[in-house]
Amino acid sequence: MPAEVKERQYQGKVHQLSRELMNAWTSQLARANETGEPTGAIMISGNCVEILRAFDIHPIFPEVTALQNAIRHQSLPLILKAEQAGYSSDNCAYVKADIGLFLSGGMGPGTKMPYPTITLCNYVGCNVYVKWFEHLAEATGSQLFMLDIPFLRTPEPTAADIRYVVKQFEELIRILERISGKKFDIDKLREILGYAARAEEGYARSKELCKRSPAPFDCYFDAINMMGPINVLRGTREAADFFDEAVKEFEGMVAEGAGPLSEERFRMVVEGPPPYPYYRSFRNLFTRWGAVAVASTYSTVGGIWEFGFRHDPTRPLESIAEQMLTENLTNRSIVTRYGQIRRYVEEWRADALVIHSIKSCRLFSAGQGDMREYFTKELGVPTLLVESDLEDPRYYAEAQLRNRIDAFFEALEHKKLVAA
Amino acid sequence: MAVDQTIDRCRELIAEPLGVIAERWKESHPGGRVAACFPVWSPAELIHAGGMLPLGLLGGGATVELTHADARFQSFVCSISKSTLELGFQGLLKGVDGLVFSNICDVARNLSSIYKRNFPHFHVDYLHLPQNSTSAGVADYTAEELRRVARGFESAFGVKITEDSIGKSVELYNAIRARLRALYAFRIAEPQKLSTVELYLILRALTQADPEESLIRLDELLAELPGREGRPKDRIRVVIEGAFCEQPPLGLLEVLEEAGCYVVEDDLLLGWRWFTSDVPVNADPFRALGQSYVDRAVPSSTRHEGREHRSKGLIEKVRRSRADAVIFTPPKFCEPALFDYVPMKQGLEREAIPHLLVEFEEKMWTFERTRNEVETFVESMLFD
Ligand code: SF4
Numbered sequence: 001m002p003a004e005v006k007e008r009q010y011q012g013k014v015h016q017l018s019r020e021l022m023n024a025w026t027s028q029l030a031r032a033n034e035t036g037e038p039t040g041a042i043m044i045s046g047n048c049v050e051i052l053r054a055f056d057i058h059p060i061f062p063e064v065t066a067l068q069n070a071i072r073h074q075s076l077p078l079i080l081k082a083e084q085a086g087y088s089s090d091n092c093a094y095v096k097a098d099i100g101l102f103l104s105g106g107m108g109p110g111t112k113m114p115y116p117t118i119t120l121c122n123y124v125g126c127n128v129y130v131k132w133f134e135h136l137a138e139a140t141g142s143q144l145f146m147l148d149i150p151f152l153r154t155p156e157p158t159a160a161d162i163r164y165v166v167k168q169f170e171e172l173i174r175i176l177e178r179i180s181g182k183k184f185d186i187d188k189l190r191e192i193l194g195y196a197a198r199a200e201e202g203y204a205r206s207k208e209l210c211k212r213s214p215a216p217f218d219c220y221f222d223a224i225n226m227m228g229p230i231n232v233l234r235g236t237r238e239a240a241d242f243f244d245e246a247v248k249e250f251e252g253m254v255a256e257g258a259g260p261l262s263e264e265r266f267r268m269v270v271e272g273p274p275p276y277p278y279y280r281s282f283r284n285l286f287t288r289w290g291a292v293a294v295a296s297t298y299s300t301v302g303g304i305w306e307f308g309f310r311h312d313p314t315r316p317l318e319s320i321a322e323q324m325l326t327e328n329l330t331n332r333s334i335v336t337r338y339g340q341i342r343r344y345v346e347e348w349r350a351d352a353l354v355i356h357s358i359k360s361c362r363l364f365s366a367g368q369g370d371m372r373e374y375f376t377k378e379l380g381v382p383t384l385l386v387e388s389d390l391e392d393p394r395y396y397a398e399a400q401l402r403n404r405i406d407a408f409f410e411a412l413e414h415k416k417l418v419a420a
Numbered sequence: 421m422a423v424d425q426t427i428d429r430c431r432e433l434i435a436e437p438l439g440v441i442a443e444r445w446k447e448s449h450p451g452g453r454v455a456a457c458f459p460v461w462s463p464a465e466l467i468h469a470g471g472m473l474p475l476g477l478l479g480g481g482a483t484v485e486l487t488h489a490d491a492r493f494q495s496f497v498c499s500i501s502k503s504t505l506e507l508g509f510q511g512l513l514k515g516v517d518g519l520v521f522s523n524i525c526d527v528a529r530n531l532s533s534i535y536k537r538n539f540p541h542f543h544v545d546y547l548h549l550p551q552n553s554t555s556a557g558v559a560d561y562t563a564e565e566l567r568r569v570a571r572g573f574e575s576a577f578g579v580k581i582t583e584d585s586i587g588k589s590v591e592l593y594n595a596i597r598a599r600l601r602a603l604y605a606f607r608i609a610e611p612q613k614l615s616t617v618e619l620y621l622i623l624r625a626l627t628q629a630d631p632e633e634s635l636i637r638l639d640e641l642l643a644e645l646p647g648r649e650g651r652p653k654d655r656i657r658v659v660i661e662g663a664f665c666e667q668p669p670l671g672l673l674e675v676l677e678e679a680g681c682y683v684v685e686d687d688l689l690l691g692w693r694w695f696t697s698d699v700p701v702n703a704d705p706f707r708a709l710g711q712s713y714v715d716r717a718v719p720s721s722t723r724h725e726g727r728e729h730r731s732k733g734l735i736e737k738v739r740r741s742r743a744d745a746v747i748f749t750p751p752k753f754c755e756p757a758l759f760d761y762v763p764m765k766q767g768l769e770r771e772a773i774p775h776l777l778v779e780f781e782e783k784m785w786t787f788e789r790t791r792n793e794v795e796t797f798v799e800s801m802l803f804d
Binding site: 086134146163362373 | 490491492493494496497501523524525526527529530531532533534536537538545546547548550551552554555556557558560561564565568724726729730750752753755756758759760761762763765766
């Protein structure tokens with residue numbers, strides 16, 4: 001292996017700003033716990049957080065709780081607690097960590113969070129969401145609303161799909177009016193969507209900058225700093241401002257020719273969520289090789305903005321429906337995802353595809369062997385598939401992962417040398 | 421045909437590859453088309469109404485060795501998804517023209533598009549069945565979704581699916597489902613005369629046969645079963661729950677019974693007996709079917725019921741069938757079954773209904789451990 005590559009930017013400004021914003025959000029939730037302001041539990045994928053915001057209902061994201069507990073190495077005892085209660089070792093560990101937290105009398109990652117006033121299941125492709133929120137609603141005694149988003153099974157959503165979703169929005173709005181005691185104000189929603197669109201623009205612009213070499217940030221490992229603001233805080237002025245700052249920061253880096261590593265040797269596309277319990281260790285396995293993710297699918301679970309879609313304040317509910325139906329990774333088929341990755345490989349000029357296959361999330365992973373077939377055999381893209389989990393540390397086998405990753409990049413390096 | 425003979429015939433039929441059944445049917449229906457439905461519910465009525473043969477796409481069981489599919493689907497994914505894909509790779513679906521999947525779980529969802537990619541000659545449709553059963557828009561949506569599926573068949577195969585023909589197919593399937601309800605009621609009343617293995621064979625054969633023919637056989641069975649010999653044994657009465665998608669090996673069902681259980685209710689092949697009462701035959705059969713999917717549905721782990729606790733339907737089944745206990749039989753790696761296990765078990769415990777968990781895989785072939793567990797469970801109940 002050539003001289004070791006080092007990280008430059010991990011604790012950069014964007015990371016710091018994101019942290020501050022996310023901390024402010026958790027403090028708001030803690031306050032809501034004391035003041036009794038209404039809260040709504042909602043999922044990350046293709047979410048409609050803007051609708052909750054229009055009623056000043058504080059959004060709670062159980063997935064964020066789960067991942068933060070994993071990053072803090074606190075997920076295993078929670079998972080075990082849920083397994084003692086009857087959950088299977090084969091069930092999604094995000095759910096188990098969340099339920100384990102309830103069983104331990106808590107809610108929220110460290111900070112005490114309120115129980116949700118409403119549990120709003122944005123069923124956007126992930127069937128586990130349905131179960132998760134059924135269980136959550138029962139555990140917290142909160143009202144459950146099942147927002148059923150028809151899966152994208154035709155090139156465009158059908159007229160019936162759109163009518164069904166809009167009808168459900170109307171029904172949801174009536175419930176939110178009751179919970180919040182506030183009348184629905186379409187102008188307020190328009191304003192929120194204006195902020196959302198500005199944040200989306202900034203996120204897309206940041207990703208666009210990763211087409212440059214070196215990419216100014218790692219669009220897998222560092223994208224997490226932007227996923228909080230884009231998925232959790234979307235629709236706030238703060239999130240929109242955050243992305244303006246991020247773009248400035250990344251543009252500066254591009255001008256300087258700086259990237260997240262001391263050297264960018266390989267440009268990769270990463271598919272699948274990261275192993276949160278071993279985030280740093282996993283990242284290091286790629287850093288050693290100077291491998292930088294220039295694009296990732298995980299960063300699009302909430303919405304795919306880099307291909308141009310924005311919320312449209314002039315068509316508020318319709319554009320929220322479009323985003324939920326078509327403009328996010330989870331409500332599309334796995335084979336449609338191949339097309340998304342292919343674009344990344346081509347337009348972001350990647351050398352390789354790395355598939356991180358996780359046991360918990362079959363939506364992501366079931367069938368990724370077929371994805372590997374497609375990229376290696378049909379497109380000739382060097383592809384590595386490694387397995388672990390996003391929440392359960394028991395599935396992370398460092399030595400094995402290191403061997404696979406080293407062997408892959410060695411071969412890739414050899415190929416580069418030969419080509420040169 | 422005598423009961424035993426019919427059941428033997430069912431056993432032979434389900435051992436045949438789906439493609440062979442499809443080809444044989446086509447010989448007697450020149451130009452006919454065959455569409456196979458992955459669990460749980462699919463609108464067999466629509467397929468039939470287009471003059472096609474609806475079949476169940478139920479995996480490869482223990483008979484199909486995986487040579488390609490395990491490179492596509494990882495080790496932590498259920499067996500039925502892999503063996504179903506393998507059927508395609510091994511050409512065992514030759515003769516089948518269409519495949520229907522639905523949003524029962526994330527695995528089935530991915531399987532559907534992977535099938536389409538690997539085998540573009542199939543007409544593959546993915547049905548999004550509603551999970552919000554209380555919205556005022558749900559019946560319209562479901563009706564439109566069924567119309568879309570019907571139009572898909574029409575353009576793929578040049579068939580015609582008219583409101584008239586759907587009406588007739590609904591009547592046929594209503595009749596079949598009524599017979600199935602009668603068989604289930606018979607087993608509750610006299611489980612010693614109809615074992616669960618037998619009832620399962622009948623049911624499964626129905627998913628592999630011409631429905632008109634099946635109706636005749638069901639009538640014969642219902643006429644002959646009461647006269648069958650069978651002395652009650654000292655067994656406990658159980659409901660089995662969880663095997664609504666991946667098919668349990670016959671050996672597993674046999675072991676449950678041999679170990680001292682009468683299975684008096686189950687969720688096997690639930691989609692083929694989805695409606696608790698007849699689907700109305702009226703001017704808009706798409707809407708009638710769609711509305712019935714929501715309003716006349718059996719409790720199922722693959723549908724969000726909305727108002728009811730997950731355990732409610734199961735407890736009702738226990739009461740209705742006068743069962744003593746529940747044996748949960750989720751397939752290994754099956755998210756919907758494994759998730760529902762927890763609230764269902766909690767509900768049973770609140771009602772002091774004993775339960776046991778027995779995981780299975782379609783390719784399982786030794787059952788000794790299961791036998792021991794079930795025997796111990798039965799003994800603990802009989803001598804309690
Ligand atoms: S067995 Fe369970 S996980 Fe597998 S396809 Fe069927 S419902 Fe999905």
